[in-house]
Amino acid sequence: MADFADLGADREERDRALALKVRAPEGPSATGMCLCCGELLADGLRWCDAECRDDWQAETKAGRGA
Numbered sequence: 001m002a003d004f005a006d007l008g009a010d011r012e013e014r015d016r017a018l019a020l021k022v023r024a025p026e027g028p029s030a031t032g033m034c035l036c037c038g039e040l041l042a043d044g045l046r047w048c049d050a051e052c053r054d055d056w057q058a059e060t061k062a063g064r065g066a
């Protein structure tokens with residue numbers, strides 16, 4: 001007999017992993033602060049706006065080298 005609670009948890013975990021993959025295909029996870037300027041942000045955000053994101057990406061690429 002199937003345990004529906006277990007099935008639900010399993011599916012929830014898979015959905016969460018998928019959502020993370022879609023939202024953050026690469027790069028660091030959200031820390032609650034802008035990765036560029038350190039501004040406090042809402043949960044799940046990594047940058048204040050596109051400008052901070054672009055700055056951070058440019059710096060990261062430059063620092064990483066070839």
Ligand SMILES: [Zn+2]
Pocket residue numbers: 034035036037038039047048049052
């Ligand atoms: Zn910022």
